[in-house]
Amino acid sequence: MVACHLLKAVEGWTDLGLGRFELRYLRDKMKREVDFLVVRDRKPWFLVEVKHADRALSPALAYFQAATKASHAFQVVMDMDYVAADCFAQRTPTVVPARTLLSQLL
Numbered sequence: 830m831v832a833c834h835l836l837k838a839v840e841g842w843t844d845l846g847l848g849r850f851e852l853r854y855l856r857d858k859m860k861r862e863v864d865f866l867v868v869r870d871r872k873p874w875f876l877v878e879v880k881h882a883d884r885a886l887s888p889a890l891a892y893f894q895a896a897t898k899a900s901h902a903f904q905v906v907m908d909m910d911y912v913a914a915d916c917f918a919q920r921t922p923t924v925v926p927a928r929t930l931l932s933q934l935l
Contacts, residue, residue: 830927831864831865831877831879831905831907831927831931832852832864832865834931834934835852835865835867835877835934836852837934837935838850838867838935839851839852839867841935842869842935848869849869849870849871850867850868850869850874851867851868852865852866852867852868853865853866853867853868855876855893855897861888861889861892861893862889863876863877863878863887863889863890863893864877864878864879865877865878865879866893866897866899873897873898873899873900874899874900874901875899875900875901875902875903875917876890876893876894876897876899876901876902876903877903877905877930878890878902878903878904878905879904879905879907879927880905880906880907881906881907881908882906882907882908883904883906884904884906884909884924886904886922886924887904887922890902890903890904890922891922894922900920901917901919901920901923902921902922902923903916903923903924903925903930904922904923904924905925905926905927905930905931906924906925906926906927907927909924909925909926909927909928909929910926910928911926911928911929911932912925912926912929913929915933916929916933917933
C-alpha cells in the first residue's frame with residue numbers, strides 16, 4: 830500500500846512539472862536496507878522504512894540518511910493513529926504514522 834502511494838506521488842509530482850522524481854530501493858553489501866528512497870532531480874530527498882507496529886527506529890534509516898544526505902527519513906508505522914503534524918518539518922529520522930505521512934503526499 831505504501832509503495833503504491835509513493836509511486837502515485839512521484840509520478841504525479843513529475844507530471845505536474847515539480848521536478849523529476851524517482852522511487853528507489855536501497856541495500857548495501859552489509860545487507861542494511863531501506864524500503865524506499867524518493868529522488869528529486871537526481872538528489873535523494875527522503876527515505877521511507879515501513880513497519881507494521883515496530884516503533885524502534887531502524888539503524889539503517891539513520892545510516893542511509895547520513896550516506897545519501899537525504900533531507901528526511903521516516904519510519905512509517907502502519908499500526909499507529911493519525912497525528913496532525915508536518916512530517917517534512919523533521920530533518921532527523923522520525924517514526925510517523927502511515928496515515929500521517931501518506932496524507933501529506935500528492
